[in-house]
Amino acid sequence: MHDASPAPLLPPPDPSAAGISLFLDFDGTLVEIAARHDGVVVDDSLRALVRALAEGLDGRLAIVSGRTAAEIVAYLHAADTAPPFAIAGSHGLELRWTDGRREAPAHPDALDLILTAFAAFADAHPGVVTEEKPFGAALHYRGAPDAADACDAFASRLAAEHGLELQRGKMVAELRLAGGDKGDAVRRFMADPAMAGTTPIFLGDDITDEAGFVAAAALHGWGVQIGDTPLTTARYRLPDVAAVHRWLSHIAGVSA
Numbered sequence: 537m538h539d540a541s542p543a544p545l546l547p548p549p550d551p552s553a554a555g556i557s558l559f560l561d562f563d564g565t566l567v568e569i570a571a572r573h574d575g576v577v578v579d580d581s582l583r584a585l586v587r588a589l590a591e592g593l594d595g596r597l598a599i600v601s602g603r604t605a606a607e608i609v610a611y612l613h614a615a616d617t618a619p620p621f622a623i624a625g626s627h628g629l630e631l632r633w634t635d636g637r638r639e640a641p642a643h644p645d646a647l648d649l650i651l652t653a654f655a656a657f658a659d660a661h662p663g664v665v666t667e668e669k670p671f672g673a674a675l676h677y678r679g680a681p682d683a684a685d686a687c688d689a690f691a692s693r694l695a696a697e698h699g700l701e702l703q704r705g706k707m708v709a710e711l712r713l714a715g716g717d718k719g720d721a722v723r724r725f726m727a728d729p730a731m732a733g734t735t736p737i738f739l740g741d742d743i744t745d746e747a748g749f750v751a752a753a754a755l756h757g758w759g760v761q762i763g764d765t766p767l768t769t770a771r772y773r774l775p776d777v778a779a780v781h782r783w784l785s786h787i788a789g790v791s792a
């Protein structure tokens with residue numbers, strides 16, 4: 537027997553805030569993944585860290601998440617003012633810039649039908665939780681891991697029927713409008729004068745973050761994988777959320 541797994545990736549170097557743009561996933565990167573998707577806990581120290589980062593980077597900070605932009609604002613900003621960071625929500629379908637510009641597509645026509653079908657499916661599979669999103673709907677099966685294949689097959693069939701995209705994640709199968717991913721979000725933000733010409737660094741923990749790693753590398757930057765995944769295009773790795781906070785604190789120039 538020999539071990540065919542690749543050598544583990546090393547932690548990233550501590551970059552100076554000058555000349556970089558940071559793209560951060562939310563769940564599993566900035567916050568621990570919760571037992572339920574609505575059970576995430578964000579404490580004041582994380583909000584303060586994000587604020588300090590945004591300041592240190594002079595706005596070259598973007599949160600790139602499968603969650604809606606509104607959720608990201610509620611978790612990380614919690615103030616009436618505009619957030620000092622850009623947001624790509626709903627897997628890159630919603631874009632918000634720090635100067636107030638916003639882009640979002642129309643709601644999919646079939647959303648009501650899909651939500652009804654998902655609700656019936658969840659009733660038949662205890663532990664499965666449905667989530668309505670502005671541009672899609674999700675089946676979460678963290679509470680029913682045995683239903684993973686059934687969730688995937690059901691979501692896959694509905695995706696084909698309604699011309700939507702199936703987005704797989706950790707313990708979730710999500711239907712969403714086609715088009716846009718985390719890589720597109722990186723390219724759009726990097727085209728903006730505030731970030732153009734800087735080195736993009738993308739931190740994420742899940743399959744959906746691979747598009748962000750690839751986009752960052754194509755723009756002469758790099759990705760940081762959080763936690764373990766068998767194969768990744770990221771150049772570096774940090775073991776967990778606590779390590780992410782420490783690394784970000786160095787960039788922000790605050791103590792962790």
Ligand SMILES: [Mg+2]
Pocket residue numbers: 561562563564565740741742
């Ligand atoms: Mg994540």
